[in-house]
Amino acid sequence: MYTQSITRTHRTAFLLLIDQSGSMTEPLRFRGRDMTKAEAVATITNDLLFELIERARRDDGVRNYYDLTVLGYSGDNQVCSLLPEGRKMISISDLAQMPVPMRTETVEHRLPDGSVALRDIPTPAWIEPRAAGQTPMYEALCEAHELVDEWCARRENAESFPPVIFNITDGEATDCNEEELQNIARRIRSIGTDDGKVLLINIHIAADTSGRSVFFPSADEADVPNRYARLLYDCSSPMPELFEGAIREAKGPGAMPPFRGMSFNASAVELLTMLNIGSISVKTE
Amino acid sequence: MTATLQIFSRALQMPDLAFATLTDARPLTDSSGMPRLLRTTRFVEALIEWQDRQWLLSMPLSPASMHRIARSAPAIRRLHSELLADYRILPDELHWTDAAGQEQSCDLTIQLLPEGRDFEEALLTEEPGRLLEALDKLEAGLREMNFTHNNLKATNLRWSAGRWVPLRYYDARISDADHADAEAFEELRHRISESSGQQEIVSDTTATYDARRPLAGHVWTSHEFEGLICVEDADGYGYVDAENHPVIPARFLWADDFHEGRAEVETPTGMGLIDREGNFIIPPEYEIVDYNHAESTINARKKGQWSQFDYLGRPICKAGTINEYTSCKTE
Numbered sequence: 157m158y159t160q161s162i163t164r165t166h167r168t169a170f171l172l173l174i175d176q177s178g179s180m181t182e183p184l185r186f187r188g189r190d191m192t193k194a195e196a197v198a199t200i201t202n203d204l205l206f207e208l209i210e211r212a213r214r215d216d217g218v219r220n221y222y223d224l225t226v227l228g229y230s231g232d233n234q235v236c237s238l239l240p241e242g243r244k245m246i247s248i249s250d251l252a253q254m255p256v257p258m259r260t261e262t263v264e265h266r267l268p269d270g271s272v273a274l275r276d277i278p279t280p281a282w283i284e285p286r287a288a289g290q291t292p293m294y295e296a297l298c299e300a301h302e303l304v305d306e307w308c309a310r311r312e313n314a315e316s317f318p319p320v321i322f323n324i325t326d327g328e329a330t331d332c333n334e335e336e337l338q339n340i341a342r343r344i345r346s347i348g349t350d351d352g353k354v355l356l357i358n359i360h361i362a363a364d365t366s367g368r369s370v371f372f373p374s375a376d377e378a379d380v381p382n383r384y385a386r387l388l389y390d391c392s393s394p395m396p397e398l399f400e401g402a403i404r405e406a407k408g409p410g411a412m413p414p415f416r417g418m419s420f421n422a423s424a425v426e427l428l429t430m431l432n433i434g435s436i437s438v439k440t441e
Numbered sequence: 442m443t444a445t446l447q448i449f450s451r452a453l454q455m456p457d458l459a460f461a462t463l464t465d466a467r468p469l470t471d472s473s474g475m476p477r478l479l480r481t482t483r484f485v486e487a488l489i490e491w492q493d494r495q496w497l498l499s500m501p502l503s504p505a506s507m508h509r510i511a512r513s514a515p516a517i518r519r520l521h522s523e524l525l526a527d528y529r530i531l532p533d534e535l536h537w538t539d540a541a542g543q544e545q546s547c548d549l550t551i552q553l554l555p556e557g558r559d560f561e562e563a564l565l566t567e568e569p570g571r572l573l574e575a576l577d578k579l580e581a582g583l584r585e586m587n588f589t590h591n592n593l594k595a596t597n598l599r600w601s602a603g604r605w606v607p608l609r610y611y612d613a614r615i616s617d618a619d620h621a622d623a624e625a626f627e628e629l630r631h632r633i634s635e636s637s638g639q640q641e642i643v644s645d646t647t648a649t650y651d652a653r654r655p656l657a658g659h660v661w662t663s664h665e666f667e668g669l670i671c672v673e674d675a676d677g678y679g680y681v682d683a684e685n686h687p688v689i690p691a692r693f694l695w696a697d698d699f700h701e702g703r704a705e706v707e708t709p710t711g712m713g714l715i716d717r718e719g720n721f722i723i724p725p726e727y728e729i730v731d732y733n734h735a736e737s738t739i740n741a742r743k744k745g746q747w748s749q750f751d752y753l754g755r756p757i758c759k760a761g762t763i764n765e766y767t768s769c770k771t772e
Contacts, residue, residue: 203445203447206446206447206450207445207446207447210446210447210450210478210480210485211446211480212480213478213479213480214479214480214481215479215596256473258473258474258475263451263455265455265458265459265537265538266538266544267458268536273458275454275455275458277451277454277455277474278454278473278474278475279475280473280475368542369540369542371540402503405443405504406443406539408543419540422540425445425447425540426445426539426540428445429443429444429445429502429503
């Protein structure tokens with residue numbers, strides 16, 4: 157399970173669900189800088205899109221390794237596609253061919269002596285920070301459920317690595333209670349291909365005075381005061397055993413499985429470094 | 442720990458902060474200023490300029506990718522062969538802070554990119570007989586050294602100074618029991634033979650044509666810097682973008698590559714400094730204009746006297762108060 161290489165004949169899908177509700181205007185400290193939650197969410201989303209495109213890039217261009225969905229949820233139960241022309245799902249090669257808005261990002265780099273250097277660099281910005289209205293996360297997860305259900309049902313995807321959903325939020329859903337949120341998450345995680353069930357990764361953005369960040373937490377790390385973080389932990393996919401070695405290596409000594417597909421004030425982009433994206437040459441392996 | 446491609450990309454944009462050795466390296470960028478990345482099966486690569494030469498910088502996509510190289514790279518260096526391009530591991534070269542705030546580092550590999558052309562360009566500009574002969578020599582030479590590339594293909598060969606130089610030794614082996622390249626050599630011979638008769642004259646100075654991609658219609662082309670490529674046309678020197686669209690008309694007697702948004706140019710009235718739109722920051726009325734992009738200062742000489750200007754062209758030192766090698770900052 158979860159061993160299928162992601163290739164043009166065995167494609168997969170990535171779904172990004174973006175919380176754009178009014179609560180995302182709240183300030184927080186993220187990657188050492190003060191910003192709004194909305195800015196942090198946009199940063200994480202753009203990081204994921206950059207990584208997905210570049211991992212599919214070869215000498216003949218960006219290969220058609222996966223489908224992509226980016227849904228924003230906000231307003232009065234509004235769930236809408238943030239992709240060009242409002243398309244629900246496009247291939248990564250199609251996205252790579254579209255014009256990319258660029259912006260200047262201030263990047264923090266910690267020097268060996270502990271001091272911090274800031275540098276302005278150009279960076280692609282497919283998604284702009286946005287914050288308005290309510291948090292229809294349940295509706296967004298229902299939409300994602302439909303999309304992955306349909307995607308997995310297609311014959312050509314039967315043997316593929318299962319879709320991965322990244323839900324980036326501050327956790328405060330306004331259109332359901334905790335039980336309903338857990339139920340829809342469970343239904344999503346029950347869908348799959350022959351290679352495994354859909355992975356639901358929750359990226360939780362929250363104001364936290366300690367400035368700490370956690371990714372792929374184990375049970376003891378999930379014991380945080382923020383009740384939304386605990387709920388999202390429960391909704392997230394347990395990470396397959398296959399990834400445990402890579403997660404332990406990424407987290408450092410002392411990390412003990414089982415891990416959950418979740419992060420707290422951190423991107424979960426590290427997951428993409430663990431996937432086998434691209435065909436393995438017979439000659440080279 | 443494995444870095445993401447974005448960490449690698451950002452490091453290339455601020456090498457002085459993120460690299461241990463390559464602090465003054467400059468990546469090849471696209472028109473938006475982003476480094477151009479290329480993925481292979483187990484590495485991501487970027488073309489950089491460092492110490493006045495071009496290199497292929499590679500980051501492993503997993504720690505396992507480095508294990509094989511860790512054994513082969515030192516052995517390849519010990520061969521001291523002219524058939525192979527300089528290739529080495531840079532231990533703990535890339536530094537970054539991970540999602541949990543921990544300091545991380547990883548090894549990179551670097552390979553010298555010999556001046557020359559890629560395979561497809563060579564097919565268009567060289568006699569097939571010459572290319573085939575050079576391929577025979579390469580095969581014999583590698584066999585003599587017991588060097589097996591294991592992934593020899595058109596994109597992993599460079600035509601340089603009348604010979605083929607193999608690149609990307611990620612899968613290379615040095616073993617007398619292993620000659621797995623024979624089939625690849627046959628395939629390459631077939632490609633060259635098929636191209637017979639397709640040669641065309643790219644320009645009247647083909648010997649120095651060294652662009653990464655063929656840019657048609659120019660007498661000479663430089664490499665891409667900050668999204669612009671200096672070209673020489675019949676009317677003089679100018680700049681085009683990566684798609685060969687004119688950006689700054691070819692109106693200069695001479696022009697240099699762009700560094701930090703500035704380029705030295707020469708006109709009939711003298712040397713000057715332009716910005717990316719072709720506007721003069723330093724008017725073209727000097728005998729010499731020497732732009733120091735590391736310090737963002739410009740030393741310029743007129744009637745034998747040196748002046749210094751800042752990045753925006755504002756005078757820092759009056760004429761005659763400094764010489765070619767001094768700076769106002771040291772006064």
